Amino acid sequence: MTQDDPLLTVENLHTSFHTDDGTVNAVDGVDFTVRRGETVCLVGESGSGKTVACESITQLFKRPPGEITAGSIVFDGIELTNCSERELTDIRGARISHVFQNPQNALNPVYTIGWQLLEAIELHQDVSRAAARAEAVELLDRVGISEASDRLEAYPHELSGGMKQRVMIAMALACQPDLLIADEPTTALDVTIQAQILRLLKDLQAEYGIGILFVTHDLGVVAEIADRVVVLYAGKVMERGTVYDVFETPCHPYTRALLDCLPGRGSLGGIPGSLPDPMAPPAGCRFHDRCPDAVPDCSTGDQPAFESVVGEDHEVSCLHYRTAAEPTVLESGVEPRRPSERTDGGDTHD
Ligand SMILES: Nc1ncnc2c1ncn2[C@@H]1O[C@H](COP(=O)(O)OP(=O)(O)O)[C@@H](O)[C@H]1O
Ligand code: SF4
Ligand SMILES: [Mg+2]
Structure with missing residues (x-):
């Protein structure tokens, strides 16, 4: 593995869902790479397999019915299709973060934003509570949330959709991932917030050198953010x-x-x-x-x-x-x- 090798190499990926009605070959022989510090956009109409391709990387879908039936997914030299569930759990969050389309489903409504952010930071970094709290405030600040220290006490329902999406991005960055997988992260947001979040992702990428796999059905968004498509x-x-x-x-x-x-x-x-x-x-x-x-x-x-x-x-x-x-x-x-x-x-x- 050299510095020039892609961070992620997906080759001939086949992912199927075995349902009562038959088998859906949702991803049917897909290849792509993501290098460090670049943004690759997966684009296509709804139902073309973008989400399943993303979920295949760390096998986020339920197995069964989902199954990777063929292909290879190499992340920083690790063949992910051979990893155990435990190894995948370690990689998920620690080195590969996901941001989903709907932050509602990804944030726990019964815990404050601060509790959830601290949990993400402490899970992946050996730091004191005070240092974790300082980092949480800094992260919220970085994603453009004003009065960040007060916001730590807020519950998800007290935040707007754009705010929740920013919190999700902060949580995804809390573990300092090498690869960020963002699946239509701005689709539910109005265009102004969407533009702010796209710019924020580019800024954070330039700062941290992360690879981004970005899913969208919107070529306008691709033009804003992608290096490769x-x-x-x-x-x-x-x-x-x-x-x-x-x-x-x-x-x-x-x-x-x-x-x-x-x-x-x-x-x-x-x-x-x-x-x-x-x-x-x-x-x-x-x-x-x-x-x-x-x-x-x-x-x-x-x-x-x-x-x-x-x-x-x-x-x-x-x-x-x-x-x-x-x-x-x-x-x-x-x-x-x-x-x-x-x-x-x-x-x-x-
Ligand atoms: N859990 C599932 N069970 C059965 N079929 C699924 C499942 N998840 C996705 N699919 C099917 O896989 C195909 C690709 O879906 P998806 O990756 O969500 O598309 P996109 O993200 O491009 O809109 C679709 O035909 C969808 O119905
Ligand atoms: S894109 Fe159109 S022209 Fe090209 S192979 Fe497919 S059907 Fe034929
Ligand atoms: Mg999708």
Whole structure:
């Protein structure tokens, strides 16, 4: 393990839920990495597998029905899929922190904020009560909570949604994690608070050098916070690359459709159609029944293999980018918009 190795490497991850109605392959062969000090965003519509991918890292879901059926998750040299529950509990909180979408469920209503923060600090650091209290005040202050020492006495219900989310972030940072996994942490908040929290995360990241895996369905948020982007659809990665490449030269029709949904980009009301049945995903490319560029070959075989496109580690899973595209695809009459051929500029850094 060298300093240059990714902090987190997820390879060929398959996570399923065995239900009475059948098996849901929620994450179906997903790869991504997170380096120290960078923010990687998982993006995709609701139901694409973002939360399950995050929960797989420290196996937060109930097992059964959930199960990692294949793949590897290496965190700082440790293969997490081989860890016992006890080892995972030690890593969770101590080295990998989670911030969830709904702080309501993550804070205990019967204890004060201070009690919960001190508990998190004392669990992971060998410090005196007074030092832990001073750190709790400092953390609340860092996450932008005014009159922090008074707030320690508050119960969760006495705080606004934005405040509770800040407390959650303070608790997630209390153990000084190497990796912060934030699953739609700002979705329930108004845009002003959301912007403050995104800035706060970037500031704290710059200060502590933590890696952040950030989940959102909102590409506007991605533009604010991401270094690299992984676009998920129906449990599979469609495209990945730096935020610059993916926004400037989106290659996958699904990525382009998501970008078209940004305010001012023309597509109101979302992408027509819906995700396939997770218990019976279609053959071929998972996006084919919603794809404006689909050709007959798109609905046979497997999800297209990744192809490199212009940019650093920029890859796309779409038949139109196959380096050795077969005649049926090339003669189909569909004009794939390869990065070099795009004319609309795709400037979405707004
Ligand atoms: N506990 C569960 N049991 C059965 N299916 C689940 C469970 N959790 C998630 N799923 C399914 O896995 C898929 C991915 O869900 P999720 O990761 O929550 O999507 P996202 O976070 O992208 O909105 C969905 O089809 C969802 O219904
Ligand atoms: S492989 Fe076919 S269906 Fe899938 S994104 Fe490309 S053109 Fe569309
Ligand atoms: Mg989710």
